[in-house]
Amino acid sequence: MDDQLDLPPVTMPVDHVEAVPRRVRAALGGETVLDTVRARYVWEKPYFPQFYVPLTDVRAELLVPDEEAGAEETSRGTARWFGLRVGELLRPRAARVLTESPVPGLSGTVRFEWAALDAWYEEDEQVFVHPRNPYVRVDALRSTRTVRVEREGVVLAESSSPVLLFETGLPTRYYLNRTDCDFTKLEPSDTVTACPYKGTTSGYWSARINGRLHPDLAWYYDFPTREVQPIAGLVAFYNERVDLFVDGERVERPKRH
CATH class of the missing domain: 2.170.150.40 (Domain of unknown function (DUF427))
Incomplete structure (x- = not known):
C-alpha cells in the first residue's frame, strides 16, 4: 500500500x-x-x-x-x-x-x-472554492474490498462495500456506508468545507476515544457534484489521521494532508 x-x-x-x-x-x-x-x-x-x-x-x-x-x-x-x-x-x-x-x-x-x-x-x-484544474481527474468507483478504520486500536468503521474515490495527486479516499460506522464513538461537528471537485460537505464527525476527542476525523457529502454521486451520504476518514486497513493490509499514512 x-x-x-x-x-x-x-x-x-x-x-x-x-x-x-x-x-x-x-x-x-x-x-x-x-x-x-x-x-x-x-x-x-x-x-x-x-x-x-x-x-x-x-x-x-x-x-x-x-x-x-x-x-x-x-x-x-x-x-x-x-x-x-x-x-x-x-x-x-x-x-x-x-x-x-x-x-x-x-x-x-x-x-x-x-x-x-x-x-x-x-x-x-x-x-466551488476555485477553478478546477483541467488536468485533475476524480473518479468514484464502487468496490468489494474490505476496509477497516481504527484509531488507537479502536475500530471506528468496517466495510466490505466501500466506494473508492481517486483524485489526481491525492491519496485514495474510502467512503463507507453509515451502517458500517460505529456512531457510539463518533460525534457530529459543525465544520463545513468545500471542494472544487466534490462540492460542499454536509458535515464532519469527530471521534471520542477513552475520553479524548479527536476532532474532524471524518466527513460526508449528502449532495456531492454529479461526477462523484456514488459517495452521496457515505462517510470518509482522513487517511492521515486514522489507521486504515484494506483487505487486511495496513495502509501507510500519507505524509501530507
Missing part, C-alpha cells in the same frame, strides 16, 4: 496560460457580473489556475475604481484594483484589471477574487 505515499502533484509553471473551453459565469446579489466563452486559465500558483476574463465580457458599470490602491506590478503585467458594486452591495478590491501585459492574450482581462462573487458557474454547473 506504499503506492499512496508521495503522490505526484499536478502542477503547471507559474504564469502558464491556456484557453478555457467552457462558458464561465459569475453572479453577485442576483446580478450576472461576467459571462464569457473567452476566459483564460492562468496558473498564479502551480497547483490550480484562476480565471482571467476579457473586460468586454464583464459588466464594466459594476466596477468601481479603487483610487487608493493605484497600479500594481505583477509578473503578468500592470494591474489596477477595482471594487464591485451591485445595488447597495459593495465588495472592495474585488477585481484586478490587467491594463498591460507581456503575456499574449491577457491585456485587457479581469481577474476577480473568487470570494467576492456569490456564485461561479462552468456552463450551468456551480463551481
Whole structure:
C-alpha cells in the first residue's frame, strides 16, 4: 500500500496560460457580473489556475475604481484594483484589471477574487472554492474490498462495500456506508468545507476515544457534484489521521494532508 505515499502533484509553471473551453459565469446579489466563452486559465500558483476574463465580457458599470490602491506590478503585467458594486452591495478590491501585459492574450482581462462573487458557474454547473484544474481527474468507483478504520486500536468503521474515490495527486479516499460506522464513538461537528471537485460537505464527525476527542476525523457529502454521486451520504476518514486497513493490509499514512 506504499503506492499512496508521495503522490505526484499536478502542477503547471507559474504564469502558464491556456484557453478555457467552457462558458464561465459569475453572479453577485442576483446580478450576472461576467459571462464569457473567452476566459483564460492562468496558473498564479502551480497547483490550480484562476480565471482571467476579457473586460468586454464583464459588466464594466459594476466596477468601481479603487483610487487608493493605484497600479500594481505583477509578473503578468500592470494591474489596477477595482471594487464591485451591485445595488447597495459593495465588495472592495474585488477585481484586478490587467491594463498591460507581456503575456499574449491577457491585456485587457479581469481577474476577480473568487470570494467576492456569490456564485461561479462552468456552463450551468456551480463551481466551488476555485477553478478546477483541467488536468485533475476524480473518479468514484464502487468496490468489494474490505476496509477497516481504527484509531488507537479502536475500530471506528468496517466495510466490505466501500466506494473508492481517486483524485489526481491525492491519496485514495474510502467512503463507507453509515451502517458500517460505529456512531457510539463518533460525534457530529459543525465544520463545513468545500471542494472544487466534490462540492460542499454536509458535515464532519469527530471521534471520542477513552475520553479524548479527536476532532474532524471524518466527513460526508449528502449532495456531492454529479461526477462523484456514488459517495452521496457515505462517510470518509482522513487517511492521515486514522489507521486504515484494506483487505487486511495496513495502509501507510500519507505524509501530507
